[in-house]
Amino acid sequence: MDRHFDEExxxxxxxxxxxxxxxxxxxxxxxxxxxxxxxKMASEIQEIDHQIDKFEIAIxxxxxxxxxxxxxxxxxxxxxxxxxxxxxxxxxxxxxxVNIASYVAYxxxxxxxxxxxxxxxxxxEVKEMxxxxxxxxxxxxxxxxxxxxxxxxxxxxxxDETIRILLTYMLEEPETIGSAIPLLLVAKNLExxxxxxxxxxxxxxxxxxxxxxxxxxxxRELGSY
Amino acid sequence: MIIKIANLNLYYDKFQAxxxxxxxxxxxxxxxxxxxxxxxxxxxLRVFNRMNDLIKNVKITxxxxxxxxxxxxxVYDLILLRKNVGMVFQRPNAFPISIFDxxxxxxxxxxxxxxxxxxxxxxxxxxxxxxxDSIKDRLKDSALSLSAEKQQRLCIARLLAVEPxxxxxxxxxxxxxxxxxxxxxxxMLELKKKYTIIIVTHNMxxxxxxxxxxxxxxxxxxxxxxxxKKIFTNPxxxxxxxxxxxxxx
Numbered sequence: 001m002d003r004h005f006d007e008e009x010x011x012x013x014x015x016x017x018x019x020x021x022x023x024x025x026x027x028x029x030x031x032x033x034x035x036x037x038x039x040k041m042a043s044e045i046q047e048i049d050h051q052i053d054k055f056e057i058a059i060x061x062x063x064x065x066x067x068x069x070x071x072x073x074x075x076x077x078x079x080x081x082x083x084x085x086x087x088x089x090x091x092x093x094x095x096x097x098v099n100i101a102s103y104v105a106y107x108x109x110x111x112x113x114x115x116x117x118x119x120x121x122x123x124x125e126v127k128e129m130x131x132x133x134x135x136x137x138x139x140x141x142x143x144x145x146x147x148x149x150x151x152x153x154x155x156x157x158x159x160d161e162t163i164r165i166l167l168t169y170m171l172e173e174p175e176t177i178g179s180a181i182p183l184l185l186v187a188k189n190l191e192x193x194x195x196x197x198x199x200x201x202x203x204x205x206x207x208x209x210x211x212x213x214x215x216x217x218x219x220r221e222l223g224s225y
Numbered sequence: 226m227i228i229k230i231a232n233l234n235l236y237y238d239k240f241q242a243x244x245x246x247x248x249x250x251x252x253x254x255x256x257x258x259x260x261x262x263x264x265x266x267x268x269x270l271r272v273f274n275r276m277n278d279l280i281k282n283v284k285i286t287x288x289x290x291x292x293x294x295x296x297x298x299x300v301y302d303l304i305l306l307r308k309n310v311g312m313v314f315q316r317p318n319a320f321p322i323s324i325f326d327x328x329x330x331x332x333x334x335x336x337x338x339x340x341x342x343x344x345x346x347x348x349x350x351x352x353x354x355x356x357x358d359s360i361k362d363r364l365k366d367s368a369l370s371l372s373a374e375k376q377q378r379l380c381i382a383r384l385l386a387v388e389p390x391x392x393x394x395x396x397x398x399x400x401x402x403x404x405x406x407x408x409x410x411x412x413m414l415e416l417k418k419k420y421t422i423i424i425v426t427h428n429m430x431x432x433x434x435x436x437x438x439x440x441x442x443x444x445x446x447x448x449x450x451x452x453x454k455k456i457f458t459n460p461x462x463x464x465x466x467x468x469x470x471x472x473x474x
Contacts (some may be wrong), residue, residue, distance in 0.1 A: 003407075003412060004414045005434075064458055065454050065458060068433065068454075068457040068458045069433040069434055069453060069454075069457055070433070070434055071430060071433075146246075178456065
């Protein structure tokens with residue numbers, strides 16, 4: 001006979017994975033809308049975000065109820081605490097997708113700017129990071145999660161490079177400021193999505209191995225000896 | 226609604242053990258009754274199958290309806306009530322006869338003597354409590370040779386053999402270790418698909434784990450009756466919060 005509690009934990013995981021697929025859809029669609037300058041597609045992101053928000057509330061309630069009723073310990077406790085934190089990070093990712101989509105209508109009315117291919121490379125890298133963080137959660141794979149965390153600095157460098165390119169455009173042709181600033185904000189939002197993917201991976205490592213790696217906690221502990 | 230209690234008062238001589246209890250119990254749910262020792266929870270449980278009738282000088286006022294019929298009405302069939310509302314006690318009370326005869330006991334009382342039918346009932350009842358596979362070759366052995374957990378399962382199978390509608394459980398795990406307790410709790414969650422279960426427990430975490438709705442009793446009063454989620458995350462009454470948080474009781 002399976003433990004009913006295990007079934008309830010699986011239900012939480014299933015709901016979180018459904019929420020993740022909505023977050024991935026929102027991010028992919030917002031970037032596509034940006035690339036194609038498609039206002040209709042951009043307007044669809046808001047509805048996806050509403051669904052993400054509903055999942056966030058439902059998952060949080062499930063976790064609180066399970067903690068209150070079952071007093072989980074060990075891996076079960078770490079799983080529920082990890083899910084509560086991931087849930088919050090995923091909801092924020094949905095908000096960043098909404099932000100990206102919101103720049104589409106504004107950009108259409110601005111003068112065209114030279115292509116900034118860096119943004120699309122960055123978008124690719126960010127989507128891959130999110131995809132790998134999701135896989136690490138699904139497989140409880142701390143090693144994969146660790147690798148995702150290490151890629152965060154790559155995205156930070158891409159963001160800095162994008163800012164440099166856009167600043168150069170603005171200095172050379174001030175009339176491009178109206179187009180460049182939204183793209184700067186897109187870069188900023190993508191970088192935040194990468195940060196949140198890193199947070200998810202830190203939670204996966206905590207769930208799988210009970211290790212806290214955020215803020216380089218382990219290195220600090222070793223350094224104190 | 227399977228059970229409806231209105232304005233229930235119960236007195237042991239001059240001592241009032243239940244005070245104006247109003248309660249509705251829904252079908253196919255596990256209803257937990259929690260509260261400190263002496264709060265009246267076991268007394269309330271014994272109202273549902275009129276076990277209190279066996280105690281001298283008990284006086285009951287108010288109404289207790291099961292399927293809209295007043296079980297305290299003089300014309301209500303008490304034998305049928307006890308068949309319909311089975312009870313599991315704190316300590317397993319297997320009879321000192323074979324495992325088979327324990328389960329067949331109730332059906333025989335009800336006039337079933339056909340061997341094939343009895344075998345079918347015994348096998349079905351033992352399977353329902355997840356016991357049949359592990360003891361199918363030992364059905365002639367004494368029931369007392371089983372572990373405490375298996376004896377408790379056997380007692381539940383003995384109830385199921387007469388096809389009750391409601392199962393009353395009075396601290397059913399208090400004599401069991403944590404592993405056996407976990408197994409009985411899993412069994413309860415399976416059984417609620419077919420039966421309505423009311424459990425009295427001093428172990429409020431057990432009520433939190435298995436119950437769908439929970440009543441908190443104090444000094445004979447039903448202080449709060451709510452969904453398990455509400456009781457354990459946001460109880461309406463400060464006394465409920467005080468008890469579940471361990472501040473008193």
